[in-house]
Amino acid sequence: MDAVAFLAQxxxxxxxxxxxxTKTQGHFEQAIDGIGGRGRxxxxxxxxxRGKGVVAETAFVAGDRVFDELALFAIQSPDNARLSRACQKCLHFVGSPIDQIELMLTRKLSAKERxxxxxxxxxxxxLFTEGFAKEVNCDCGEHYCSIECRDKDAANGHTSICPSANPSSALSIAEFKEHAINTNETFLLALKVFGFIASRLKAHKNPGSVEALEHAIWPLRVFAKDYWWNVCLPNEAEEEDPEELQMALRTLLTDSTALLSKIFAHVPEMKPVINVDFYSLLMGxxxxxxxxxxxxxxxLPLLEHIPDSITEAIMKRASEFIPNHGHNQHSNEHDHHHHGEHGHSHDHSGGSSSNNEEVDPFEALDAMIAEGTGLHTIQGTINHSCKPNAMVFKDASALDGSSPKNGDPDSTSSSGSVIRDGRTVLRAVRPIAPGEEITISYLDEGVEEEDMDGSESGAEDGGDNEKEVDLDEKAWRALSLKEYGIDDCQCPKCKQ
Ligand SMILES: C[S@@+](CC[C@H](N)C(=O)[O-])C[C@H]1O[C@@H](n2cnc3c(N)ncnc32)[C@H](O)[C@@H]1O
Incomplete structure (x- = not known):
């Protein structure tokens, strides 16, 4: 079976x-062993x-952290990297507040300021150093928060796409990245995955064999998928032509594939995966x-302690990164798992608000996060429900809005330390019994506050007016879910 057919299964x-x-179960069990959590x-x-899903093996009560998971592959958005220096594996901040201020202000601090x-x-x-890790660099300049993260990234494929480790490909790697930054940043995530495949192939005892190829691709094969051009739906509000969109995506992929083939020109065993169809499935x-x-x-907690002049300069610079909605339309940031945030997406497209409008300090502060995109083995297997029992948070503090505190068990990772990296945290929003499927809402509506105590939502059992609203809402949900590959929602709320 060729690589495309194998991945497409x-x-x-x-x-x-x-x-x-047995193989599939073993794969997921291993991934589950690697995540942190209160239960199983x-x-x-x-x-x-509805395919696969995640099921509770132990009971959870509302508010419980079900698990936290680091991405299998993650990228920091390049625009965001201009504002936040973070580990290229886990998005933990690196350096010191002084480094961070100098990065934000794009200048060295004066001796007086220091x-x-x-x-x-x-x-x-x-407090001054809390949340910052000592920077560890790869020879290529990529920075990490620990030797462990650097080595994990190297083993997970960085070695195959590292300009220092592959000097003959350094130029092609730079070209590929430039194209990605100018067109679709998710190609950078794809490059990491291609590096992963290359490293697994090279490490195999028989790199050119079908067996090696299937072994290398296997961890990707488990994800729900379709071709990119089938998954990206035309924007109806802008009357986007479906055929034109398909053509545009194909052209983009063809160009990116050509650049990719230059990077791996010296790795013959990569040939079966470097083609537009394989790439399209990966993007899907x-x-x-x-x-x-x-x-x-x-x-953030430092801002009130540092001189006003520096704070103001930081806020001004951060405001240039305030989300610019509508940018990067097909960057596959559909934000369907964007819960526990502050009601808007974090599409920091950079330089978007160069006008002289008043800076909203809260929005500016929001732009100070380290932000990116990742692929998670277990989180990616959670199905949607219109009445979910769990919710994804980006950091342990998001549930109650407070900042993580030392010693608070809810703000700590499984290893017991405070969560300072980009791991996602899944929390129960109602009681979950052993054997029950764990679900989240893919839609921005999230979960109502009153749902947190496990009580029923009032919308369905209200008067006539509410029923009308509910019908509209149902139609809206059905339409929105199409974007997530759900034509006929199988959740209990829709099937009742
Ligand atoms: C993030 S994946 C979830 C895991 C997926 N079920 C699998 O087998 O890998 C999203 C896909 O799962 C399916 N799915 C998730 N929630 C669903 C639901 N409520 N009804 C029907 N299909 C659902 C859809 O195919 C969707 O595109």
Whole structure:
């Protein structure tokens, strides 16, 4: 079977026979062992209508952290990287507040400013360095928050796409990245995945074999997928022509594939995966399963302690990165897992508000996060429900709006330390019994506050007016869900 056909296989193949089922289960069990959490979950196959899903093995009460998961692959948005220096594996902030301020202001601080900040450091004590990790660099300049993250990234494929480790491809890598930044940043995530495949192929005892190819692709095969041009729906409000959109996506992929083939010109075993169809499936996987990730800035609690002149300059600069909605339309940031945020997406397209309008300090602060996109094995397997029992948060503090505190068990990762990286946190929003499927809402409506205590939402059992609203809402939901590959929602609310 060729690489495209192998990657294209769906759940039916993953659960076709006892051997396939064992392999699939083993894959997910290993991934579950690697995530942190209060309880235990499993992945189950429900049949062709809603595919796989995640099921609770232990009971959870509303507010419980079900698990937290670091992305299998993650990228920091390039625009965001101009404002926040974060680990290229997990988005933990690196360096020091001084480095961070210099990055934000795009200039070195004066000796006087440094002296003032030293006084601040002495005054606030450990708060000054909290949330920053010592920077560890790869030879190519890519920065990480620890040797562990650097080495994990290297093993996960960075070595195959690192300009220092592959000097003959350095120019092609730079060209590829430039094209991605100018067209679609998600191609940068794809490059990481191609690096992952290359590293797995090279590490195999027989790199050119079909067996090696299938082994290399396997961890991607488990995700829900379709071709990119089938997944991206035309924007009806802008009367986008479906054929034109398909053509545009194909052209974009053809160009990116050509650049990719130059990077891997010296790796013959990569040939089967470097083609537009394979790439299109990969982009379709991202589109269906991507999760935006973020780390709140450790600069936020410091702002009130540092000199006003510096704070003001930071806010001014940050305001240039305030989200510009409508930019990067097909960047597959559909934000369908964007819950627990502040009611808007974090599309920091950079330089978007160069006018002289008053800066909303809250929006400016919001732009100070480290932000990116990632692919998560378990999170990506959670199905949608219109009445979900769980919700994804980007950081442990998001549930109650407070900042993570040392020693608060709800703000800590499974290892016991405060969560300072971009791992996503899944929390129960109502009681979940063992054996019950864990679901989230893919739609921006999220979960009503009153749902948190497990009480029923009043909308369905209200008067006539509310019924009308409910009908409209149902139609809206059905339409919105199409964007997420759901034509006939199988959740209990829709099936009742
Ligand atoms: C993020 S994946 C979830 C895992 C997926 N079920 C699988 O088998 O890999 C999203 C896809 O799952 C399916 N799905 C999720 N929620 C669904 C629902 N409520 N009804 C029907 N299909 C659903 C759709 O095919 C959707 O495109």
């Amino acid at each position: 769906d759940n039916a193949a993953l659960y076709a026979d006892a051997a396939s089922r 979950v499993r992945v189950e196959y429900f049949g062709p209508l 002296a003032t900040l030293s006084k601040t450091a002495a005054k606030v004590g450990s 996987i991202f589109e269906r399963n991507n999760l935006s990730i973020l780390t709140p800035s450790p600069m």
